[in-house]
Amino acid sequence: MPANLSQSVFSAEQVRTHEPSAAEQSAVSMYTLMERAGQAVFEQAIKHYPHAQDYVVLVGVGNNAGDGYIVASLAKQAGKHVTVIAAAPDKPLTGDALTAQKAWLAVGGEISNYDPLTIKTADIIIDGLLGTGLKSEVREPFTKVIKTANDSPAPIIAIDLPSGINADTGVVQGIAIQAELCVTFVGIKQGLVTGEGRAYTGKYEFADLGVGQAFIQLATPSAALINYDTTQGLAKRQNNSHKGSHGKLLCIGGNAGTAGAIRLTSEAVLRTGAGMVKVYTHPNSALAISMGRPELMVTTTNLHAALEWATCIAIGPGLGQDSWAKSTFETVIQHFVAHNKAMVVDADALNLIAQQSAPIALKNTVFTPHPGEAARLLGCAISNIESDRYHSARKLAETYSTTCALKGAGSIITDGTKAWVCTDGNPALAVGGSGDVLTGVIAGLIAQGLTVEQAACFGVILHAKAGDIAAQRDGERGMLPSDLFTIVRELVN
Structure with a gap:
């Protein structure tokens, strides 16, 4: 009998390996998954912080950045004031992340360089800087962006996991986003629920993006989540x-x-x-x-x-x-x-x-x-x-x-x-x-x-x-x- 996806955790490698197959079996493109991820994050932002008007979306250069651009587009279309800050603006995006970036620009969005004042005066910060592939210490320019975000009084929503956290162990790779909420996708990353990862994740919400049934047939959980309820x-x-x-x-x-x-x-x-x-x-x-x-x-x-x-x-x-x-x-x-x-x-x-x-x-x-x-x-x-x-x-x-x-x-x-x-x-x-x-x-x-x-x-x-x-x-x-x-x-x- 398959495990309950919302009560299971997986390694980052399991999600990376099986997500494309799960999407294919579910007749969903990887870009559609990215759109669904962004939608899930925006829905949680509205649910938990309905009065937030000034959105700052921090993006890197990988698929987490693509998710971030989707969130930015949805927030702008909903009438929010949105600033996208690229940590490494000179590094070009590729694949689905580039498509998401172009969609942001198509709705009249702009991409800003690092601006500490904008980050510190935001109502809400969306973290799309670094993803599950991080294995080494966080380096500049990401270090200063993470530090500024953590120093801001605004709540931070992390996309998939807080930037700077090792997805498998939960260890902080030098510095990490101190999230108030994390929206994680397809499979809950095992590093989010124990040790430092638990402390930096805050509350987490899980979205299977419509491919959960296929994914759980492909991947064996590394551990089960248990609680009194x-x-x-x-x-x-x-x-x-x-x-x-x-x-x-x-x-x-x-x-x-x-x-x-x-x-x-x-x-x-x-x-x-x-x-x-x-x-x-x-x-x-x-x-x-x-x-x-x-x-x-x-x-x-x-x-x-x-x-x-x-x-x-x-x-x-x-x-x-x-x-x-x-x-x-x-x-x-x-x-x-x-x-x-x-x-x-x-x-x-x-x-x-x-x-x-x-x-x-x-x-x-x-x-x-x-x-x-x-x-x-x-x-x-x-x-x-x-x-x-x-x-x-x-x-x-x-x-x-x-x-x-x-x-x-x-x-x-x-x-x-x-x-x-x-x-x-x-x-x-x-x-x-x-x-x-x-x-x-x-x-x-x-x-x-x-x-x-x-x-x-x-x-x-x-x-x-x-x-x-x-x-x-x-x-x-x-x-x-x-x-x-x-x-x-x-x-x-």
Whole structure:
């Protein structure tokens, strides 16, 4: 069954390769596609910025420029005041872009050179400077045009993707357009939905230009987009179920001085709906955990018995890396290897794994690294992780035989074969303890019978959506991870 095009992402090469064939199969010329792209951008401009009168359209020398000229022509015909500024006016256009340029001139349009004052006083800016083929750093004259556009108070609509963004990784190639809205065509570019690309894209709208049905038959998505609104929730519980029906989960962590981390994880497990939750923690942390939440069972001794009791495990939050932590970690890994119980691995448990002389294959697990932990696991710099988040997540999954949830803007979940990107979430979640809650949410879902892949995807979604609701209610600043508990409970029900 074909994938849903609006919930899938593709590489730039896939779109470039298959777009002409999709157009041919749909009996559409490539110039008609360009006209439809320009129409889609103009329609979104009118929809989102109906009162904008002064349009500035920034164009380069490729097909994005052609789209820009179409937008300019439509805006002029609609009675808008339109200025087209060519970043490289001395470079001639070719093909469909040239045809679009001639159509602009035919309706009485003019082409202006770089004019910072015009850009800064615009009501709206249309970015048609650079397209999906960009692989190197942005150079002059584009650099100064992008900087001036970003400094303008006017909202910017990016055509297909913000100029300066790598379409596949989302990495900023030196400088990039800071768009408020992006209209992307045929297939959603995978770089728009994660890392820096997500931050520079703003809100995105997708237009298949009438060739989507043909395109999805030709191209296999590189990842699926997931969010709370498009995800099926948990099944209704049986009336005769009991606490043992919903899992027995053991949370391991909370070294001396870091009881709060495992406390957040364990309550998140409860709020997600697990039946029974036990915490194995450092003796100095037991009182703080049990006083804060009496529903938790807390133990500091006989780890073997606690592991035998559990149906699944969460390890890492507040674990530390001292002798107590290492001894605890080794016992848990030995038990896991012998019994293959599902396990969520986070924080210092990931750091201890990274210290092993060789990678440990841990099937039936979920790793939840932030970029720093991911870098330690792969023996590279954080910049290497962020320079290609898709590749990094996939390599982690392959190296450790795990399901990896690489956290960050547009968290990526992958088992090494399939990949998913969460489109929910916001900067309110960028606070200490947020990841501990995520670990608990994923573990709580596994306890209730979801597979590690299902739990990783739905857990990331629940956590992100809860953050969105908390931010809508009270703002992005000052949110506490514990604020998510009641919202997570609402969402799972």
